[in-house]
Amino acid sequence: QVQLVESGGGVVQPGRSLRLSCAASGFSFSTYAMHWVRQTPGRGLEWVAVISYDGVHKFVADSVKGRFTISRDNSRNTLSLQMNSLRTEDTAIYYCSGGKGFDYWGQGTRVTVSS
Amino acid sequence: EIVMTQTPLSSPVTLGQPASISCRSSQSLVHSDGNTYLSWLQQRPGQPPRLLIYKISDRVSGVPDRFSGSGAGTYFTLKISRVEAEDVGVYYCMQATQIPRTFGQGTRLEIK
Numbered sequence: 001q002v003q004l005v006e007s008g009g010g011v012v013q014p015g016r017s018l019r020l021s022c023a024a025s026g027f028s029f030s031t032y033a034m035h036w037v038r039q040t041p042g043r044g045l046e047w048v049a050v051i052s053y054d055g056v057h058k059f060v061a062d063s064v065k066g067r068f069t070i071s072r073d074n075s076r077n078t079l080s081l082q083m084n085s086l087r088t089e090d091t092a093i094y095y096c097s098g099g100k101g102f103d104y105w106g107q108g109t110r111v112t113v114s115s
Numbered sequence: 116e117i118v119m120t121q122t123p124l125s126s127p128v129t130l131g132q133p134a135s136i137s138c139r140s141s142q143s144l145v146h147s148d149g150n151t152y153l154s155w156l157q158q159r160p161g162q163p164p165r166l167l168i169y170k171i172s173d174r175v176s177g178v179p180d181r182f183s184g185s186g187a188g189t190y191f192t193l194k195i196s197r198v199e200a201e202d203v204g205v206y207y208c209m210q211a212t213q214i215p216r217t218f219g220q221g222t223r224l225e226i227k
Contacts, residue, residue: 035216037164045156045164045207047216059214095163101154101211103175105163 002026002104004096009109016086022079022096022106030054030074032099036081038092039108048094049081064090086113117141117210121219127227134195136222138208143188145212152211155184155193158221159204168193169211200226 008020020036036048049060049070058070069082079096093108118141128134136155144151155168166175168184171191181196195202203226208219 044221045209045218047218050214050216061215097164099166101152101169102156102164102166102209105165108163 002099004098004104004106006094006096006106006109009094009111011112011114012086013115014086014088014113017082017084018086018111020081020083020094020096020109020111022081024077024079024096024098024104027099027104029077029098034070034072034079034096034098035102036070036079037095037097037102038090038111039095040092043092046092051079083111086111088113116215117144117213117217119208119210119217119219121206121208121222123222124220125223125225127225128195128198129227130200131197134198134202134224136193136206136208136224138186138191138193138219140189140191140210144210145188151187153184153186153191154209154211155182156207156209156218157202157204158207159201162204164207167206195224198224198226 003025005023012018035050038046051058051070055072067085071080091113095108097105120139122137144153153171156164157167158164167178172184183194185192205221205223207221
């Protein structure tokens with residue numbers, strides 16, 4: 001069955017970096033665009049970034065532009081999110097999602113940015 | 116960016132009764148390819164979001180037919196014909212017509 005498993009979350013100080021990963025299985029990962037979406041109690045669901053099926057096209061939200069980078073390795077069925085210069089407002093649960101639209105979702109990984 | 120506005124934000128419903136959630140977008144969601152990429156997602160307590168409906172009214176495989184979507188342009192509706200206990204959670208509309216993708220604030224469905 002389809003599985004998306006995020007990892008890499010944790011507690012980090014403002015200004016530091018963190019790298020999230022998402023391991024995909026059970027579907028044709030290399031044929032679908034993939035997204036990162038985050039969720040906070042105050043701001044609800046917020047789309048963060050998307051990468052095309054072949055990794056050529058990437059877009060990120062204005063709130064993370066210049067700080068976050070999305071990438072993928074189709075040979076390993078893995079999606080990544082490199083998060084630099086983290087801010088307290090980046091604190092959230094981060095989900096990877098993909099499929100034809102947002103068919104598939106992982107369970108999420110929690111990121112806490114705090115001094 | 117396209118702003119998605121849901122109403123109501125909370126909906127207490129009696130089991131077996133219908134429920135309806137509205138979603139309005141700040142601009143038309145009709146894509147240049149002719150499709151309207153409006154989706155509905157359900158998030159049960161403690162779970163990640165789950166896609167229920169895409170392109171206004173297409174149900175994802177396995178989603179009960181008591182869930183239906185309708186609308187056009189900038190106004191959309193999710194209807195549950197007869198609410199069951201497992202339907203409790205938060206429902207979000209989402210547009211995938213433009214980048215950035217944007218979500219509504221969420222509507223909490225609870226049982227009276």
